[in-house]
Amino acid sequence: MSEQLQVPRGTFDVLGDDALAREALERVARSVLERAGYERIETPAFESTELFARGVGASTDIVQKEMYSFQDGGGRSLTLRPEGTAPIARAYMEHGFKQRPQPVKLWYLSSFFRAEAPQKGRYRQFWQVGAEAIGSDDPAVDAELVVLLQELLEALGAQGVRLRISSLGSPESRVAYRGELQAYLRRHEDQLSAEVRDRIDLNPLRAFDADHAGTRAVMEHAPRMVDSLSAPDAAHFAQVRARLDAVGVVYEVDTALVRGIDYYTRTVFEFTSDALGSQSGVGGGGRYDGLIEQLGGPPTPGCGWAAGVERMLMASQQAAVAAPPVDLYVAAGEQGLQVAAFRLACDARRAGHAVRLELAGRSIKGVFKQADKVGARYVAVLGPDGVALRDMESGAQQTVDADTVMHHIRGGQL
């Protein structure tokens, strides 16, 4: 026998209770986001590599190490989407969304792909719920988005949730700060990890993210972007916070908060859960006022977030979602009645009932055992003199005409 094949490392099948829990999560996400005016969007699973190189940023881990890129037959470089914001910015331009009333508010639940080292909570194909509001720089957009993600996590029953927020300012104010941070890092170069040292020129802010003890000690006293915000950026941050305060959102201003993507400007935020292990980030996002321009469009502000479906489920340890009910289980009691059983099952489904047809040739005893297992309310066994219909709840059984089965089960009692 040849070797049995398995899913690639860092990927998994979605089935059983997990599939039910995901459906329940999708219903909650839809309800939270559509109530706030977000419309569903789905973009392709792959896009041109250049979209992510330009959108996510050439110096990021995602673009440097984690993209699944390939050449198609026409020699174009394509990439399985590692995130959803750059594709949505592309869609905004492609569909002329600037002509619509602004901001355009979109939400998604899609799978994403990153070639990361797999571990608990970190996969190579994973799902995100995300929300993006494009076309307004109103601080209420940022605050509304934070509140919506908090509402979603609360509705899912996520445990030990904490929120950190910060502001990265606008690119202009960041230039001066970057220089200041680079000079500081160079002064302490001997205490930094090799990786951080190598990135002083390319991406000095990532030093805030390092695990390396020496680097962390240096970063404790490093200059912070929030202290270098321009007046308009500082005002925007204050206005976001005022709105969060007004609705009682609890957060910590974390001046060391950096995110692994280059498009962020001004507000950034991250929700973590104490119920998760080392991969504690359950969802995060921020403002990206330069992204659309970066992708060749006109200056257009935007803001959004994404939250990992697997991490939200892990953080919420909810009771298993019940499988949908089965109204009727249909079986032929004798050879020659299979077609009639098939017809009854199809008719009952057409009439709106949830129906299972016996498909494994079980004995009558086996049929009842299986019907009990799937939680069927009624069992119909076709015989030569009619249908033996049993109410599995009361145990009552009666032989009825095939044509009246639906009437009996709709009535709810035998």
Ligand code: HAM
């Ligand atoms: P991100 O922080 O890279 O942001 O990902 C958002 C969330 O996706 C994370 O908090 C985490 O829950 C989940 N996630 C990320 N990578 C993995 C993985 N390998 N395995 C499992 N879950 C993962 C973004 O993707 C931005 N597009 C968010 C955004 C939207 N910013 C503005 N708009």
